[in-house]
Amino acid sequence: MSHPVELVQAVREGQRLALARLLSLIENEQPQGEAALSQLYPLTGRAYIVGVTGAPGTGKSSLVNEIAKALRAKIYPGLHASRPPGVAIVAVDPTSPFSGGAILGDRIRMRDLAGDAGVFVRSMASRGSLGGLAHTTSSVADALDAAGFEVVLIETVGAGQAEVDIARHAHTTLVIESPGMGDDIQAIKAGILEIADILVVNKADLPGAENAVRVLRAALDMAGNVGGAEAGWQVPILQAVATTGQGVQTVVESLLRHREYLQASGLWRERGQRRVAAALEARLRDRLAERWHAAQPDGRYRDILARIVRRELSPAVAVQEMLEDEPAPDAVERHPAERAGARR
Amino acid sequence: MSHPVELVQAVREGQRLALARLLSLIENEQPQGEAALSQLYPLTGRAYIVGVTGAPGTGKSSLVNEIAKALRAKIYPGLHASRPPGVAIVAVDPTSPFSGGAILGDRIRMRDLAGDAGVFVRSMASRGSLGGLAHTTSSVADALDAAGFEVVLIETVGAGQAEVDIARHAHTTLVIESPGMGDDIQAIKAGILEIADILVVNKADLPGAENAVRVLRAALDMAGNVGGAEAGWQVPILQAVATTGQGVQTVVESLLRHREYLQASGLWRERGQRRVAAALEARLRDRLAERWHAAQPDGRYRDILARIVRRELSPAVAVQEMLEDEPAPDAVERHPAERAGARR
Numbered sequence: 001m002s003h004p005v006e007l008v009q010a011v012r013e014g015q016r017l018a019l020a021r022l023l024s025l026i027e028n029e030q031p032q033g034e035a036a037l038s039q040l041y042p043l044t045g046r047a048y049i050v051g052v053t054g055a056p057g058t059g060k061s062s063l064v065n066e067i068a069k070a071l072r073a074k075i076y077p078g079l080h081a082s083r084p085p086g087v088a089i090v091a092v093d094p095t096s097p098f099s100g101g102a103i104l105g106d107r108i109r110m111r112d113l114a115g116d117a118g119v120f121v122r123s124m125a126s127r128g129s130l131g132g133l134a135h136t137t138s139s140v141a142d143a144l145d146a147a148g149f150e151v152v153l154i155e156t157v158g159a160g161q162a163e164v165d166i167a168r169h170a171h172t173t174l175v176i177e178s179p180g181m182g183d184d185i186q187a188i189k190a191g192i193l194e195i196a197d198i199l200v201v202n203k204a205d206l207p208g209a210e211n212a213v214r215v216l217r218a219a220l221d222m223a224g225n226v227g228g229a230e231a232g233w234q235v236p237i238l239q240a241v242a243t244t245g246q247g248v249q250t251v252v253e254s255l256l257r258h259r260e261y262l263q264a265s266g267l268w269r270e271r272g273q274r275r276v277a278a279a280l281e282a283r284l285r286d287r288l289a290e291r292w293h294a295a296q297p298d299g300r301y302r303d304i305l306a307r308i309v310r311r312e313l314s315p316a317v318a319v320q321e322m323l324e325d326e327p328a329p330d331a332v333e334r335h336p337a338e339r340a341g342a343r344r
Numbered sequence: 345m346s347h348p349v350e351l352v353q354a355v356r357e358g359q360r361l362a363l364a365r366l367l368s369l370i371e372n373e374q375p376q377g378e379a380a381l382s383q384l385y386p387l388t389g390r391a392y393i394v395g396v397t398g399a400p401g402t403g404k405s406s407l408v409n410e411i412a413k414a415l416r417a418k419i420y421p422g423l424h425a426s427r428p429p430g431v432a433i434v435a436v437d438p439t440s441p442f443s444g445g446a447i448l449g450d451r452i453r454m455r456d457l458a459g460d461a462g463v464f465v466r467s468m469a470s471r472g473s474l475g476g477l478a479h480t481t482s483s484v485a486d487a488l489d490a491a492g493f494e495v496v497l498i499e500t501v502g503a504g505q506a507e508v509d510i511a512r513h514a515h516t517t518l519v520i521e522s523p524g525m526g527d528d529i530q531a532i533k534a535g536i537l538e539i540a541d542i543l544v545v546n547k548a549d550l551p552g553a554e555n556a557v558r559v560l561r562a563a564l565d566m567a568g569n570v571g572g573a574e575a576g577w578q579v580p581i582l583q584a585v586a587t588t589g590q591g592v593q594t595v596v597e598s599l600l601r602h603r604e605y606l607q608a609s610g611l612w613r614e615r616g617q618r619r620v621a622a623a624l625e626a627r628l629r630d631r632l633a634e635r636w637h638a639a640q641p642d643g644r645y646r647d648i649l650a651r652i653v654r655r656e657l658s659p660a661v662a663v664q665e666m667l668e669d670e671p672a673p674d675a676v677e678r679h680p681a682e683r684a685g686a687r688r
Binding site for chain 1 (some may be wrong): 387399648
């Protein structure tokens with residue numbers, strides 16, 4: 001199954017082991033993963049991609065589990081077989097856990113979701129830069145999309161711009177808060193409200209839930225005044241209790257209503273394009289940097305770095321010098337002969 | 345004062361208005377800012393750069409204010425004039441606030457710090473990508489370093505990898521928690537503990553503070569087992585109450601002790617180099633991408649993007665095709681004449 005063609009075929013047939021293997025190849029940035037994903041790419045673009053973000057302590061993972069189960073039941077009522085695949089969860093944890101952290105988390109989640117073969121969970125921990133993670137998350141979502149999952153929930157730890165970026169490369173962004181957070185003006189990060197299509201106050205059985213809703217409503221109204229809201233969609237502020245399932249159906253209905261709204265308004269297409277554009281640009285930047293480094297004479301970069309450390313050169317001037325040394329791509333493309341002539 | 349030479353001179357002389365203007369130029373990515381900073385670069389490399397990170401709601405900003413005041417008093421006891429500059433705070437807020445959010449926050453902080461001319465505060469909100477922000481933060485720290493500030497506190501909203509990255513480009517990383525957070529296993533992000541040189545439980549007058557310390561201690565011990573701790577430095581877990589000032593002196597003493605430890609162990613130099621290397625690489629990647637885009641024939645990138653959106657092409661294959669079209673820099677550098685000849 002290590003050959004891309006067989007792997008691609010097995011993923012198309014809905015084989016879970018093949019899918020898990022493809023996701024591992026993608027996560028580890030193996031060329032076979034990339035090759036297989038390129039072959040599967042024509043099958044992408046159909047899944048409903050939902051970004052879920054929220055601060056630690058909001059009970060985000062439990063709520064995402066409940067939403068996944070309820071979505072699955074709603075989309076394929078009565079279905080217990082594994083095909084069609086249904087709903088996938090991609091849990092992105094940008095902070096690298098100690099040994100086994102992510103795996104332990106997965107086991108807890110799996111137990112939670114046991115008996116529902118239509119919900120697939122994949123945890124991703126950061127191995128390198130966050131840029132790399134945003135990359136890989138996007139490719140993992142593509143693979144799940146190609147494998148036929150109708151909904152892909154991408155869950156990230158909120159509060160940081162980069163996590164928000166991962167989440168916003170989705171059709172719908174759901175932001176989870178919890179009571180108590182709303183009391184602190186710092187906790188309501190305006191940037192997070194700006195990207196929310198749906199807001200959920202989880203742990204709504206705790207004191208302060210009503211207050212959290214009120215504070216969020218006030219903040220949203222303010223956002224509306226500066227153009228944060230889109231015409232035709234009123235951001236709902238819902239309440240839920242993941243541990244009892246209370247309010248989860250309403251969240252699911254809100255998600256499906258938002259999907260309809262996106263499709264009717266043309267935003268579905270627009271957000272899909274934005275997602276593709278971000279994936280392309282990130283990949284391009286990585287490859288440009290790799291190629292440039294590979295072409296450098298041995299030790300040159302290190303020498304320049306040492307000069308900066310000695311404060312003989314600033315980073316800005318160093319980059320200018322390094323890039324001036326070589327012909328810009330346009331000069332090469334347009335006048336290769338002249339340029340070569342001028343150098344002789 | 346808009347001419348770089350005059351601006352550089354005024355910043356060197358400690359003029360606050362000139363410094364504020366330089367920081368604005370850097371934040372807005374104006375070429376004059378870059379030019380001035382390159383001239384000031386030989387003056388950098390002396391400041392003690394402290395990254396402070398913590399989740400929303402931990403009272404981070406108040407604690408940073410108190411630490412700054414106490415540090416200032418400790419470094420320059422009895423000093424009330426504005427020179428030498430003392431301590432600077434760079435408050436990085438990666439989520440873009442609604443109109444005036446950052447400014448309002450600044451006013452509150454300024455009032456808090458009123459009467460202490462030795463503490464300088466600068467808030468930075470995200471304008472573009474987080475990559476850009478990490479960039480700019482690094483340059484702002486360089487400018488403050490060149491302007492003679494002995495300590496630069498870079499405060500970020502924790503939880504996300506990118507914020508952690510901003511903070512870790514520092515000599516010392518201080519992580520702030522608060523009671524209640526520690527109860528939730530999710531709240532203790534292992535990655536954050538891994539980078540902490542000093543841990544502070546703020547709001548230590550609230551119930552649960554002792555428990556938070558215990559949970560953090562257990563998590564740290566576990567981290568020690570997987571190699572998170574460095575030889576010669578035991579990560580302290582301190583308690584503080586920013587609103588009353590309780591415990592702030594201990595935090596300051598811990599910071600100064602960590603500075604001594606870094607200098608004695610050679611880590612000061614190592615961390616400084618890591619910071620410079622990250623700044624260089626980020627800038628290089630930006631410029632490579634800019635240059636590549638500028639050299640593209642009109643509409644080519646857009647056409648390729650449209651093909652990907654239509655699923656005729658995967659992003660990976662698209663990037664491969666785009667970069668194969670043009671000679672790799674090494675081929676150009678090494679054999680310009682041959683290459684040009686082969687093309688005729």
